[in-house]
Amino acid sequence: MSHTLFLAAVAILCSFASEAGGAEIADGRLVINGAGGAAYAITGHNDLQGSSLEGNPADNFRNVEFNLTLAAKISPRITIATQLFFDEIGAPEAGVDWTFVELRLANWLKVRAGKVKLPLGISNEFEAVGTLRPFYSLPDTVYGPTTISTESYYGAGLTGELFAGPGWTLDYDLYGGQTTVTTLEPYFRLTVPLVPGTVIALDKDNVRGLFGGRLIVGTPIDGLSLRVSGYRGALDDATMVAAMLSVEYAGDRWLVRAEVFRAAEATMNHGGYLEVARYLTSQIQVAAQVQGMRSHAPGVPDGSSLLWHASASLGLNYWFSPGMVVKAAVSELQGNRLAFPRLLDDALLSGSLSKSTPLFTLGTQFSF
Amino acid sequence: MRRRHLLALLLLGLTPRVVAQEPGEFVLIANSGRPEVALSRDEASRIFLRKELSWPQGGEVRPVDQSADLPVRERFSEAVHGRSAQVILRYWLQQVFAGRGTPPPALQSDAEVLEYVARTPGALGYVSSGTRLAGVKTLKLRD
Numbered sequence: 001m002s003h004t005l006f007l008a009a010v011a012i013l014c015s016f017a018s019e020a021g022g023a024e025i026a027d028g029r030l031v032i033n034g035a036g037g038a039a040y041a042i043t044g045h046n047d048l049q050g051s052s053l054e055g056n057p058a059d060n061f062r063n064v065e066f067n068l069t070l071a072a073k074i075s076p077r078i079t080i081a082t083q084l085f086f087d088e089i090g091a092p093e094a095g096v097d098w099t100f101v102e103l104r105l106a107n108w109l110k111v112r113a114g115k116v117k118l119p120l121g122i123s124n125e126f127e128a129v130g131t132l133r134p135f136y137s138l139p140d141t142v143y144g145p146t147t148i149s150t151e152s153y154y155g156a157g158l159t160g161e162l163f164a165g166p167g168w169t170l171d172y173d174l175y176g177g178q179t180t181v182t183t184l185e186p187y188f189r190l191t192v193p194l195v196p197g198t199v200i201a202l203d204k205d206n207v208r209g210l211f212g213g214r215l216i217v218g219t220p221i222d223g224l225s226l227r228v229s230g231y232r233g234a235l236d237d238a239t240m241v242a243a244m245l246s247v248e249y250a251g252d253r254w255l256v257r258a259e260v261f262r263a264a265e266a267t268m269n270h271g272g273y274l275e276v277a278r279y280l281t282s283q284i285q286v287a288a289q290v291q292g293m294r295s296h297a298p299g300v301p302d303g304s305s306l307l308w309h310a311s312a313s314l315g316l317n318y319w320f321s322p323g324m325v326v327k328a329a330v331s332e333l334q335g336n337r338l339a340f341p342r343l344l345d346d347a348l349l350s351g352s353l354s355k356s357t358p359l360f361t362l363g364t365q366f367s368f
Numbered sequence: 369m370r371r372r373h374l375l376a377l378l379l380l381g382l383t384p385r386v387v388a389q390e391p392g393e394f395v396l397i398a399n400s401g402r403p404e405v406a407l408s409r410d411e412a413s414r415i416f417l418r419k420e421l422s423w424p425q426g427g428e429v430r431p432v433d434q435s436a437d438l439p440v441r442e443r444f445s446e447a448v449h450g451r452s453a454q455v456i457l458r459y460w461l462q463q464v465f466a467g468r469g470t471p472p473p474a475l476q477s478d479a480e481v482l483e484y485v486a487r488t489p490g491a492l493g494y495v496s497s498g499t500r501l502a503g504v505k506t507l508k509l510r511d
Contacts, residue, residue: 022464024473031470071470076421076428081467098467107419117466125466132461159468161419222451252452322436322457367461 022069022368029073035129036066039136039327039363046339046357048140063136063363064088067097067128077104085128097128098152108160112175115152119159119173119214120229121244121259127151130365134255134277134287135315136327137361140338141271141293145184145202148242148263153179153210167220174213179233180204181240185267186340187306191299194345207233207240223251240265253279267297271309277317287315287329293337305355309337313359324366333357393443395499396507397482399491402427406508407492412448415492417459418469423490431472432484432493440478440496448509 022033041048042060065087072080082099086092100114117125123138130136143149155177163170183203212231219225230243242263249256260272271293279285293309300307315329333339339357340347347353396412398404403425407415414420416431423429434441436453445453460471475481478495485491486503495501 022470028470028473031464033464035465067465069465069467071464071467073470079469083465083467100467102467104421107421119466125468126462129461129465132458132465164414164419223455250455250458252454322454367465 031071031073033069033071033368034067035069035131035365035367036064037130037136037363037365038062038064039361041359041361041363043339044356044358045341045354046333046336047342048333048339048357048359061089065128078102079104083128106160108162110159111156112159113156115154116157116175116177118150118153118179118212118231119157119175120149120212120231120242121261122227122246122248122257124149124151129367130327130363131323131325131367134275134285134317134327135289135313135329135361136363136365139259139273139275139289139291141273141291141309142244142259142261144338145182146263146271146293146338147181147183147240147265147267147269148244148261150179150181150207153177155210169216169218171216171218172213173229175231176211178206178208178210180206184338185295185297186336186344187295187297187300187304189344189348190301190304190306191297194349196346196349197343198345199342200340200344205235207231207235209234212242221249224249235265238265267295269293269295277315283319285315285317285319285325287313287317289313289315295337305336305353306340307337308335309339310334323368324364326364327361329359329361331359331361333359393497394440394447394494395497395501396492396494396509397485397501397504398493398507399485399489400503400505401489402492402505404507406510408510409448409450412492412509413450416448416472417456418463418472423492428490430488430491432481432488432491433472433474434478434481434494435474435476438477440494441474444494 022031024031040062065085067083067085069083074080079102083097085097086094098115098117100112100116103111119125121142123133123143126132127138127143153175155175157173157175159173161169161171183205186200210231210233214227214229217226225248227246232241244259244261246259255277258274262270273289273291275287275289277285277287291311295307311331311333313329313331315327317325317327319325334355336353336355402423404423411424415429421428436457442453445451445456449456463469475484478499481493481495482504485493
């Protein structure tokens with residue numbers, strides 16, 4: 001059975017599930033949840049986020065993924081959690097997103113160790129769950145291969161609720177260890193002699209001596225929360241400092257999210273997005289999103305379109321249940337920071353690099 | 369006239385909150401071994417969100433929820449958490465996939481909740497008001 005058929009079968013099963021409780025085994029001591037989806041996108045003449053590097057054609061891509069989360073409650077205060085992923089974004093891949101043990105000493109003090117989800121911004125910890133967002137993918141300026149985003153870290157951390165008063169709450173995370181960030185830096189082609197036929201690779205940079213944290217402020221306005229998060233670590237040739245500010249309003253009908261970030265190492269990246277979604281009925285949701293991003297790199301002319309990205313998107317979603325959705329979106333992307341041709345050197349040499357990239361995405365996502 | 373008022377409320381989007389906060393639509397129940405006679409809304413909310421693992425008078429608390437598609441879940445959610453069941457479901461999805469916690473088990477009916485609470489030491493649940501209660505104790509819900 002192909003991955004697509006397998007995931008379609010899983011999606012149909014999941015359309016009957018609307019709970020976040022998943023499946024429970026052994027009187028709730030083992031809890032299993034899953035999330036995934038499948039999408040097809042047409043990107044016009046440019047390649048979005050180097051998708052063709054993983055085996056997709058140059059102007060369209062398929063995305064099929066499934067994530068399985070297991071939580072084993074060893075005792076009321078000790079939990080072992082893991083998330084496995086299976087995806088086919090060009091080529092099939094499987095692995096462990098995270099796996100860690102959590103010891104709950106008090107509600108304000110929980111200790112976690114292992115390969116832990118990185119608590120960054122609003123959505124980094126549940127990137128795998130498409131039913132928690134209005135567009136198929138998370139905003140790529142913040143959560144794409146733009147230096148800042150990384151799924152998990154190896155190490156240990158503390159988390160908990162510091163304060164819960166009338167209307168206000170304050171939650172925190174502190175962590176240390178090491179991680180790997182994925183970067184896509186097409187602009188560095190402007191610092192070397194261009195070679196026809198060259199294909200840019202996604203880079204993975206190790207960040208050692210990682211230290212970071214996050215504060216979440218819950219406000220008396222139901223659903224409104226503020227976050228500040230960031231980390232610092234050492235790359236091979238520079239120190240990296242990343243910081244993010246996030247605002248979220250999540251109500252019954254409205255969802256509003258805005259995040260801005262700044263990440264400095266040898267290159268400086270900054271950007272952000274605003275997205276608004278509203279349920280017109282319990283099943284139909286409309287959404288809009290704008291994004292912007294700018295990089296500054298040594299030796300690269302600041303006016304190059306390879307250094308900036310801007311986009312606007314409109315989406316229409318149909319929710320069969322809270323755990324199953326079909327999403328369609330159209331986007332117009334400007335700039336070549338995240339969208340450029342597979343053979344970038346050839347386009348630069350011939351002067352045919354287009355700054356404009358239309359994008360149409362159709363997909364389905366589920367969770368249980 | 370009453371219809372007009374209802375229509376006005378509907379247009380203002382206020383109806384779910386008004387309906388959900390009417391008292392007496394669900395009853396909080398606990399295992400009969402518990403000494404507590406009442407819980408505040410905040411205490412109940414924190415227990416059902418698994419932010420609090422113990423009863424106010426000590427001992428492990430084992431909350432049990434009702435299935436998300438049951439009307440009593442919506443009423444409980446609005447009255448205790450001050451948020452719709454849909455918002456609470458999204459909260460749990462975030463918690464689960466961040467590896468931060470798992471929700472209380474969700475059972476399919478008042479009868480199942482009643483049976484679970486009666487046989488499980490430390491259990492806390494809720495059932496539709498009017499449900500015939502046996503083997504459990506009711507708790508008052510304070511503001």
